Amino acid sequence: MHGIFYDHIHDEIVVPVALGGAILTLPGDAAGDAPPKRVLQGPKTGISQPDTVFVDLEHDELIVESGDDAVLVFPRTAQGDVAPSRRIGGPNSGVSNIYGLAADSKRDCIIVANRVEGAGRQSDDTILVFNRLDNGDPKPRTKIAGPHTGIIKIRQVFVDEERGLIFATIKNNFEAYNYADPRPSPWDPNRTGFIGVWSIDDNGDVPPRGVIKGPATGLVWPAGVAINPKNQEIYAIDSVSNALFMFKMPEFFLKPPAASSRAGR
Amino acid sequence: MRRVIVATAGLLLLSINGRHAGEPAADGTICPLPGSPLSEARLLAIERENGCLDFEQNAEPLSWPPGWDKATIAGGDVAPIRVVSDPYPTLHSLVVDSERNKVFMSDPNRHALWSYDRLAASKGREQVEPSTGIRGPATGMMFIAAVTIDREAQEIYTVDNDIGDRMMVFPYDAAGNVKPKRVLEVPHQAWGLSISAERNELAISVESSRQIVIYRKGAEGREQPLRTLRGPKTGLGDPHGVFLDGKNNEIIVANHGNQGGRQPAPGDAPARQRGTRVSEPQPVVGGHFDEPSIAAFTADARGDVAPIRRIQGGKTGLNWPMAIDVDRTRNEIAVANNGDSSIRIFRRTDAGDVAPVRTIKGPRTGIVGPMGVAFDPKNDEIWVANYGDHTALVFSSTASGNVAPKRILRNAPAGSPTVGFGNPGAVAYDSKRDEILVPN
Numbered sequence: 058m059h060g061i062f063y064d065h066i067h068d069e070i071v072v073p074v075a076l077g078g079a080i081l082t083l084p085g086d087a088a089g090d091a092p093p094k095r096v097l098q099g100p101k102t103g104i105s106q107p108d109t110v111f112v113d114l115e116h117d118e119l120i121v122e123s124g125d126d127a128v129l130v131f132p133r134t135a136q137g138d139v140a141p142s143r144r145i146g147g148p149n150s151g152v153s154n155i156y157g158l159a160a161d162s163k164r165d166c167i168i169v170a171n172r173v174e175g176a177g178r179q180s181d182d183t184i185l186v187f188n189r190l191d192n193g194d195p196k197p198r199t200k201i202a203g204p205h206t207g208i209i210k211i212r213q214v215f216v217d218e219e220r221g222l223i224f225a226t227i228k229n230n231f232e233a234y235n236y237a238d239p240r241p242s243p244w245d246p247n248r249t250g251f252i253g254v255w256s257i258d259d260n261g262d263v264p265p266r267g268v269i270k271g272p273a274t275g276l277v278w279p280a281g282v283a284i285n286p287k288n289q290e291i292y293a294i295d296s297v298s299n300a301l302f303m304f305k306m307p308e309f310f311l312k313p314p315a316a317s318s319r320a321g322r
Numbered sequence: 323m324r325r326v327i328v329a330t331a332g333l334l335l336l337s338i339n340g341r342h343a344g345e346p347a348a349d350g351t352i353c354p355l356p357g358s359p360l361s362e363a364r365l366l367a368i369e370r371e372n373g374c375l376d377f378e379q380n381a382e383p384l385s386w387p388p389g390w391d392k393a394t395i396a397g398g399d400v401a402p403i404r405v406v407s408d409p410y411p412t413l414h415s416l417v418v419d420s421e422r423n424k425v426f427m428s429d430p431n432r433h434a435l436w437s438y439d440r441l442a443a444s445k446g447r448e449q450v451e452p453s454t455g456i457r458g459p460a461t462g463m464m465f466i467a468a469v470t471i472d473r474e475a476q477e478i479y480t481v482d483n484d485i486g487d488r489m490m491v492f493p494y495d496a497a498g499n500v501k502p503k504r505v506l507e508v509p510h511q512a513w514g515l516s517i518s519a520e521r522n523e524l525a526i527s528v529e530s531s532r533q534i535v536i537y538r539k540g541a542e543g544r545e546q547p548l549r550t551l552r553g554p555k556t557g558l559g560d561p562h563g564v565f566l567d568g569k570n571n572e573i574i575v576a577n578h579g580n581q582g583g584r585q586p587a588p589g590d591a592p593a594r595q596r597g598t599r600v601s602e603p604q605p606v607v608g609g610h611f612d613e614p615s616i617a618a619f620t621a622d623a624r625g626d627v628a629p630i631r632r633i634q635g636g637k638t639g640l641n642w643p644m645a646i647d648v649d650r651t652r653n654e655i656a657v658a659n660n661g662d663s664s665i666r667i668f669r670r671t672d673a674g675d676v677a678p679v680r681t682i683k684g685p686r687t688g689i690v691g692p693m694g695v696a697f698d699p700k701n702d703e704i705w706v707a708n709y710g711d712h713t714a715l716v717f718s719s720t721a722s723g724n725v726a727p728k729r730i731l732r733n734a735p736a737g738s739p740t741v742g743f744g745n746p747g748a749v750a751y752d753s754k755r756d757e758i759l760v761p762n
Contacts, residue, residue: 058761059747065754072761076530076560078583078609085754090641090661098583100608105583106530109748124583125606138608207387213748234462234488236505236543242459243486254397264393271399281748283758290403292749292758296485297464299431299743300407301760308396 059156059280060109060122060213067133069094073107073122080110080121082136097121099138103129108156109170109213115162116189118142122155128169128187145169145187147194152185157214157225164257165189166198168223170211182211184223186257201255203262208253213281220310221257222266226250226282226293244297250279252293254309267309269293275302286310408741410449410734411436413707413714415468415645415694420701424453424494425731427694427707427714428469428480430744433457435469435480435492436733438714440701443729447736449712458499462490465745468515468563468645468694472539477503481512481526484745489515489526491542504542509535513562514576514645520568521621523548527561527575532586534564534573534619551619553589553626559612563646563657570650570670571621572630576643576657579612589625614640616655616668633668635675640666645707649697649719654679656704658692665695665706665717682706684724688715691742703728712738 062071068085079098083091097119098104106124112133113120121129127146131139145167146152157170166186173181183202187195201223202208210228217224229250234243251270255263269276269291279302281294289310293302412431418424423440434457442450456478457463464486470479476494487510490502514527517539524537533552537545551573552558560580566573585604615634619627634640641661648655653670657678664683668676682689682704691710697719698705706715706727712734715727743760750759 061748061750061759061761063750063752063759065752068754070750070752070759074580074609076578076582077580077611079611085752098609098611100583100606102583102608103606104609105606125603205387205389207390232486234486234505236462236501239501240460241462241501243462243464244459252397264387264390265395267396269397269400273399273401275402275405280746281760283749283751285751285753287753292751294743294746294749294760296745296747298407299741299746300405301743301746301749301758302402303404303406303758304400305403306397306400 060107060158061281062110062112064112064114066114071110071112071119073110075106075108075124078104078106078124080104080107080119095134095136097131097135097137097139101138101140102131103127103141103144109158111158111160113160113162113189118160120158120160120167122158126153126155128152128155128158128167130167143190143192145191145193145195149194149196150185150187151183151197151200156212159214159216159223160189161216161218161221161257162189163218164221166257167191168214168216168257169197170214170225172211182208184208184211184214184225184255199258199260201259201261201263205262205264206253206255207251207265209248210250212279215282215284216257217284217286217310219286222309223255223257224282224284224291225253225255226279227253228278228280230278244278250276250295252276252279252282252291267306269304269306274304275300406741408739408743410712410738412709412740412742412744413694413712413733414466414709416696416705416707416714417469417471418696418698418705419471419473420698421473422476422494425705425714426469426471426478428466430465430467430483433461433463433466435463435466435478437494438731440698441729442731443716444732444736447732449732449734452733454495454497456492456496456498456500460499460501461492462486462488462502462505467513470515470517472517472519474519479515479517479524481508481515483513483529484511487512504540506537506541507544509533514564516564516566518566518568518621521566523566523568525564525566525573527564529560529562530582532556532558532561532582533589534558534561534575536566549622549624550589550591551623551625551627553586555626555628556589556619557612557615557617557629557632558586559615562644565646565648565655566621567648567650568621573619573621573623574646574648574655574670575617575619576646577612577615577617578642579614581610581612583607583609586626589627614638614643616640616643616646616657631671631673633672633674633676637675637677638666638668639664639678639681644692645694645696647695647697649699651699652719654697656695656697658695658706660691660693660709663689663691663710665689665692665704680720680722682717682721682723682725686724686726687717688713688727688730710740710742712740
C-alpha cells in the first residue's frame, strides 16, 4: 500500500488497496486480521489501482486516486460498488500518475501530487491545486512545478490547513542502475530525497518555503510524510532505508506564512 | 498493513550547523547551504548502513536546485530526533543446497543475500554469523523478494519487487558489494522465482499484472520471456510463490486472490518491462477479492488458460500464502501461510476445498509471519524463513502440529524486535492514540 489516512473525527483508518482495486476503511484501533468497516470496490467506482487517498473531514468526502489518471470524490461513507460524486481528469487538468492527494477545506481546494515520467532522467512532476468542487476536465487553479521547486519523483503530500502549507515528499532520484558500468549503483547518492514545504497559495516555479534535506536528515528516498502540529513534529517514511524518521520542526509551525506574492517565474 | 507504535530508537545526531536535534534555530529560519565535509561523511555513513552506497565511492558535493541559495527556506539539514528502523536482516525467502550443505536467504530490509552452513544453528539466544553476505549498490538489489539457486551452475538468483525491476544472478561464492554475474530486466512487482533444471527454464510471478513469465534459464538484459501466463481464465490473483516442476510438467502458483480493477492484458501480449507497455490500457472492470488459492497449470501453458487444478476454500486455511516448495519425492506442496503463521502441507495433486495433510502451527513452533519455505528432501527436513522474527527454523519433513523446531538459526539476538518495514510508501499520524501508522 502506498497511501493511508487517519480520520481523527470518526476514529477510522482509510487505506487504498492497489492490488485489489479497493478502498478499505478500518476502525482506528484495528490490529491483526481485523475486517474493514467499509469496502469501496467495483466497476461503478472507477477505481482500478488506487495508490493514495485523503478524507476531507469538513465536507465529509473521500478523495481517491483512481489508478486511471483521475481524482475521484465519494461521500466519506460510500461503500460497495457506487459511482463517484465527482471526477477530475483529462488533458486540461494535467492529472497523471497521481502519487499523493490532500484537501484544504478552508481554502476549498484539492491538492494533487502528479508524477509525469519522462524518458531517462527527465521528469515533469507537479503539485496541482484544483477547486474543491471541480468536476470533469478543468484546468488547475494553481500549479507548482519547475526546476526551482526541486520536485522530482513526488510522493505522498499532506496539508496543514491552519497554516496553509503543503508538505510534500520528494524522492529526488531516478533509477540509475546501468549494468555496463564497472561499478553500477541503483541510485545517485548525490541526489537524496527531501521533505519540501510550500504555501497552498504558491504558484509556478518557486522554491519551497521549508525543507528537510541533507546528509544529517538520513533521508534517502522519502516516500511518505505526516505532521503532528501539537508536538511540532514531522514524520517521514523512507522506502529505501526502511526507516521512519521523526523531526522536531518548530519553525514549520510557528505562524501562518505571509500571504503569497511568489508568482511563477 | 502493520501498526507501528512509535518508540525512541535512540539515534540522536548533531546537525551540521551545530544545532542539536530538536532545538529550534534562533530566528526560526535557516538558509540551507551546500553540504560540508562533515555532512558528506554522515551521508556516506547512512548510505553504507543501508547497503546503498559503495564503500569506495566518493559522492560529489550535494547539488541544490537552482534558486534555493537565494531563497529564504526554513528547516535545512536537520537531524531526526528519533528513528525507527531494524538494524538486522529481515528474512524473506530461503533455499537449500543439500549437496553442498549451504542455505541462502534473501533480506529485503538490508537489501542483501546471506548464506549459511546448512547445520549452522543458535545454541541459545545468540545470532549466527553468515558464511557470506552480498550487499551494496553494485549488486543492484533493492527491495528484493524470492531467492532460488541453480544447483548445477552454482548460481544464486534473486529479484527486485517494487523498486528496481531486475533479476540478479550471483555465483555461489560471491560476497560483498559485487556486480551480479548477469541481470535480467523483469516486469514490475516480480515476487517468486523458480528454476526447472529439466526444462532449462525460469519462472517468475508478478503481483499487480497477475502473470507468470517464463524465461530461458540464462536469460539476461532485456531478453523477452519465452511465454506468459496471464488473463481472466487463469484466475491468477496477486501471485506470489511459484514452482516450475519439470518432472511433472506443471507450474504451481500461490495466489493471494487480489484482483485489481483493470482487466489483465491479453496473455499473448509481451510482458511489461521498464519503459514499455504490454498493450493499450485494459478496461476498468472493478477489483474484487478472490479466496486465496494454490493453482496448477501445465508447464507449457501460455496466454489466458485455466488451471488444471486449484486448491481453494475454507478447509484449506490459506491466508496470504507466500512462498511454496514442492517435494517431488513425497509429492507434497509446502506453503508459507503468512496470514496465520503456519506452514501448510498439501498433496501435490490435491484439488478443490481440501484440508492440508499436515499443518505446523502453534507457539512451540516459533513460526511468526513466515514468508519463505523450502524442502530439503535429502535430509528429510523443511526450512521456514520468519519475516516476523529474526529466525529461520528447521523441522522434520513430517512435523505436524504445535512442535518445536529441530534447529533455530537466528540472525539477531533472541528477542530483537522486527520492525517489519518493507518498502514503506506512506505514513499517517493517529492523534487520538499518539501513534504513527505505516502501511507496507
